[in-house]
Amino acid sequence: MSRPRRERRSVVAVEAIGPYALVRLDRGGIDPGRPGQFFMLEAPGRVLPRPMSLCLAPAGELGFLLDPVGPGTRALAALEPGDRIHVFGPLGNGFRLDVDRPLLVGGGIGVAPFPYLSEALEQPPAVLGFRSEHHAEAAVLVPNAEVVIDPVLVTEAIPAGRDVLACGPEPMLEAVRALCPDAQLAWEAPMACGYGACFGCVVEIDGELKRLCVEGPVLCFS
Numbered sequence: 001m002s003r004p005r006r007e008r009r010s011v012v013a014v015e016a017i018g019p020y021a022l023v024r025l026d027r028g029g030i031d032p033g034r035p036g037q038f039f040m041l042e043a044p045g046r047v048l049p050r051p052m053s054l055c056l057a058p059a060g061e062l063g064f065l066l067d068p069v070g071p072g073t074r075a076l077a078a079l080e081p082g083d084r085i086h087v088f089g090p091l092g093n094g095f096r097l098d099v100d101r102p103l104l105v106g107g108g109i110g111v112a113p114f115p116y117l118s119e120a121l122e123q124p125p126a127v128l129g130f131r132s133e134h135h136a137e138a139a140v141l142v143p144n145a146e147v148v149i150d151p152v153l154v155t156e157a158i159p160a161g162r163d164v165l166a167c168g169p170e171p172m173l174e175a176v177r178a179l180c181p182d183a184q185l186a187w188e189a190p191m192a193c194g195y196g197a198c199f200g201c202v203v204e205i206d207g208e209l210k211r212l213c214v215e216g217p218v219l220c221f222s
């Protein structure tokens with residue numbers, strides 16, 4: 001397991017991909033970790049950092065795909081080359097890679113960890129669901145992806161007999177779990193510290209309380 005580090009890193013570029021922003025940072029001494037792990041990114045002008053999955057790890061860089069939904073993510077998407085922010089990670093538990101017949105299943109910004117995961121698993125098939133063609137432009141980052149657009153659901157396109165690794169909104173994860181009880185699921189909760197100290201990320205799953213930053217974000221129930 002890679003040791004998390006906290007460093008101040010420079011922005012290399014920010015690229016628009018559909019409605020999302022791909023923020024590329026120079027990597028410095030930070031290890032990219034395992035796909036599905038996350039990093040706490042300083043959001044300029046905000047007190048708390050924001051958790052983000054690693055999307056891409058080209059040589060010397062860390063890439064994060066952001067959905068600008070609120071003040072923190074909008075501030076991150078507005079960064080410019082040369083700006084510097086604090087980065088802390090890798091954190092949490094990523095996806096297990098010891099799977100025989102992987103299928104990546106994602107919804108919306110849940111596509112974020114898949115480019116890095118796809119590379120680690122040698123480009124397995126993927127099913128990605130988006131709310132519009134504009135959002136679906138992010139599928140360009142994931143090889144071998146079948147795209148479905150609302151109102152078609154990703155669960156309608158999951159073939160039997162696959163080892164599912166999923167990331168997306170909670171209702172999608174619950175539906176995938178009902179269909180594939182062994183699936184590895186990347187959950188989300190608002191996070192303040194990212195390393196188990198604040199209990200801000202506690203979620204109740206099947207009657208059990210879990211600090212998602214240390215027990216997740218990837219959970220498997222089988």
Ligand SMILES: Cc1cc2nc3c(=O)[nH]c(=O)nc-3n(C[C@H](O)[C@H](O)[C@H](O)COP(=O)(O)OP(=O)(O)OC[C@H]3O[C@@H](n4cnc5c(N)ncnc54)[C@H](O)[C@@H]3O)c2cc1C
Binds near residue numbers: 051054109113190217
């Ligand atoms: C492990 C992990 C990995 C993540 N990876 C990514 C990623 O790669 N790309 C990305 O765009 N986003 C990712 N997120 C979500 C992202 O952290 C939040 O959208 C962000 O913190 C929102 O901050 P904000 O200030 O922009 O908006 P806020 O004003 O804080 O939130 C906007 C809205 O989203 C809700 N919200 C905020 N955070 C979360 C959350 N974590 N889960 C569910 N609802 C939330 C708020 O209640 C509010 O309704 C991840 C979250 C986690 C926990």
Ligand code: FES
Binds near residue numbers: 194195199202213
């Ligand atoms: S984010 Fe602080 S305990 Fe999980």
